[in-house]
Amino acid sequence: xxxxxxxxxxxxxxxxxxxxxxxxxxxxxxxxxxxxxxxxxxxxxxxxxxxxxxxxxxxxxxxxxxxxxxxxxxxxxxxxxxxxxxxxxxxxxxxxxxxxxxxxxxxxxxxxxxxxxxxxxxxxxxxxxxxxxxxxxxxxxxxxxxxxxxxxxxxxxxxxxxxxxxxxxxxxxxxxxxxxxxxxxxxxxxxxxxxxxxxxxxxxxxxxxxxxxxxxxxxxxxxxxxxxxxxxxxxxxxxxxxxxxxxxxxxxxxxxxxxxxxxxxxxxxxxxxxxxxxxxxxxxxxxxxxxxxxxxxxxxxxxxxxxxxxxxxxxxxxxxxxxxxxxxxxxx
Numbered sequence: 001x002x003x004x005x006x007x008x009x010x011x012x013x014x015x016x017x018x019x020x021x022x023x024x025x026x027x028x029x030x031x032x033x034x035x036x037x038x039x040x041x042x043x044x045x046x047x048x049x050x051x052x053x054x055x056x057x058x059x060x061x062x063x064x065x066x067x068x069x070x071x072x073x074x075x076x077x078x079x080x081x082x083x084x085x086x087x088x089x090x091x092x093x094x095x096x097x098x099x100x101x102x103x104x105x106x107x108x109x110x111x112x113x114x115x116x117x118x119x120x121x122x123x124x125x126x127x128x129x130x131x132x133x134x135x136x137x138x139x140x141x142x143x144x145x146x147x148x149x150x151x152x153x154x155x156x157x158x159x160x161x162x163x164x165x166x167x168x169x170x171x172x173x174x175x176x177x178x179x180x181x182x183x184x185x186x187x188x189x190x191x192x193x194x195x196x197x198x199x200x201x202x203x204x205x206x207x208x209x210x211x212x213x214x215x216x217x218x219x220x221x222x223x224x225x226x227x228x229x230x231x232x233x234x235x236x237x238x239x240x241x242x243x244x245x246x247x248x249x250x251x252x253x254x255x256x257x258x259x260x261x262x263x264x265x266x267x268x269x270x271x272x273x274x275x276x277x278x279x280x281x282x283x284x285x286x287x288x289x290x291x292x293x294x295x296x297x298x299x300x301x302x303x304x305x306x307x308x309x310x311x312x313x314x315x316x317x318x319x320x321x322x323x324x325x326x327x328x329x330x331x332x
Contacts, residue, residue, distance in 0.1 A: 017189065052141030056068070059236060135157070162201060196287070205255055254304060260298060298324070
């Protein structure tokens with residue numbers, strides 16, 4: 001199948017593929033929610049069994065150490081983090097643990113994740129798993145246990161690509177069989193190019209690419225889903241509050257979408273490409289792809305004076321400077 005076929009399956013049916021490699025950490029113990037609540041940006045203590053949230057772990061200067069998907073099951077809390085940050089995140093969690101009743105476990109060898117996206121994702125999962133129904137009505141980060149071939153599977157809703165999305169956590173020994181069953185029920189295994197195009201269209205920033213340890217969450221525009229404005233103290237909160245209340249939310253740069261002009265392959269920018277207004281350097285590209293529906297698109301940070309949708313810029317590409325238009329996220 002071509003990238004366009006994969007893209008169409010993702011937009012119209014169901015497609016398998018992760019936007020990046022992730023790893024799992026398990027937290028048990030009576031104090032797990034209270035413990036994480038003081039470290040992360042979102043309201044962890046408000047979680048009840050079967051719910052979850054997205055959050056960031058910040059430095060005292062308000063810059064991101066990692067992003068985290070969090071799922072509370074009732075007897076355990078599952079943290080989903082970038083795979084290359086799994087070890088250092090485990091170390092940090094242990095470093096901040098004192099007398100709390102919290103046990104931390106590396107689940108990277110015992111948990112495999114299968115991601116499924118698309119309008120038919122919910123019905124495809126229900127056809128494959130035992131004891132699973134009503135997925136289409138789930139809100140984000142809802143999660144529950146089901147079975148596949150008699151073995152337990154955790155299902156959670158996490159939409160990243162502008163269509164309904166789910167992640168299935170299973171024993172690694174079951175991962176290939178689970179993916180095969182999803183394909184037998186109509187899902188397509190998508191090429192990374194199709195997943196990346198849909199991600200950039202959706203304006204969904206990826207940690208390690210569009211967000212780094214130099215990023216303040218407000219710059220990336222993830223505050224609506226990652227930061228609780230009503231919870232108590234957490235690491236880095238002072239910086240966030242100062243920007244929001246004293247600075248009225250104004251940061252020096254913001255992550256925006258870009259529609260890049262021209263159909264030639266050489267007109268696609270690469271990460272790190274600079275953007276200009278006249279001759280002024282106003283920002284840089286973080287990721288780019290060629291969308292089957294929108295053409296050349298990108299995400300990047302631009303100076304706050306140039307973030308309005310419709311702003312005309314020029315961006316570096318292998319063929320030279322090319323016109324680009326700032327777009328809202330998600331892009332249309």
